[in-house]
Amino acid sequence: MSSYYFVIIGTRDNPIYELEFSSFRSGVSGIQVPGKSQFSPSVKEILPFISHSALDIIEDAQWSTNSFNLGKIDSFYGLMINAFISQGNIKYVLCYDANGSGTNGSSSPSLNKNDENSIKQFFTEANELYVKCLLNPFYSVNNAITSPDFDHRMKLLARKYL
């Protein structure tokens, strides 16, 4: 069971949306609520810092590739950080712990690739959702996204891909 922390960063390096969840695949332990993240409290409180510190790396990495998906750009004590950047300079950062591979044995390369792919798809669709949200006349760039509908759709995406 990996846990995920997803955050959307605006153009002024301000967070505009964040979401914590765990993988919906393979519910191993029966007790816990599906989708509830398993980060320990000490990790939980530094997650925003980790993603914030990844921003510099993202800004460097964006010039070295043509694709919007920057892939895995950083890791921090077993936490992986994937990032995606949009045309409008909105950054999507996903932190996740790698212990999900523990249940599946040591992560084979193919599985890893699979993961990367689903993260990429997750990012792409998250971006589409964001664009839809941006079309709302009452929303302007860099505002926090408070719409419950967006939140709901985001959770569906998380469920679908991660």
Next chain:
Amino acid sequence: MSKTTRYSGDEMWKNNVEKIQNSELFTLTYGSVVSQLCRDFNNNYQEVNQQLDRMGYNIGMRLIEEFLAKTGAQRCQTFKETAEMISKVGFKIFLNIQPTVTNWTQDGKTFSLVLNENPLADFVELPMGPDNRICRDLWYSQVLCGVLRGALQMVQLDVDVWFVKDVLRGDDQTELRLRLNKFLKDEVPAGED
């Protein structure tokens, strides 16, 4: 009669469709107008409604001319016929939607138009404030009320138009209500001098 009018409404939309290449442009333009009004009037939504209504009224007064020129429609004999005309031809040629006419009152002077889809409100989601005032006060598509009021006034029908439900507010459907007050005297267009 109603069959032929619906047909002509469909036809006209089809012939017209190349002109409106991107309905999103229209939707977003209207959206910006509304949100700008909200900013200009400091989120005084009653005032915003009024402004939208006034804008619609001015649109409607002109739009009826185009409507009559395009359709060559004859004078409706009853208010019921007018209702059909509004839904099946009017909305059809200008917005390509066909609201359902329902909820007639006994005296046949008031009815509802239920908009199954609302091209004005695509993408729109009213922001959830702490007090939710916007959901209580703003009628996002109020311009439609103005358009109907203006257009019908030009054909000597004095009507009141108002929204009773809007999906944007979380209602199950979008519903407009029209009430016929009186037939105006033929010669003097109201609003002139």
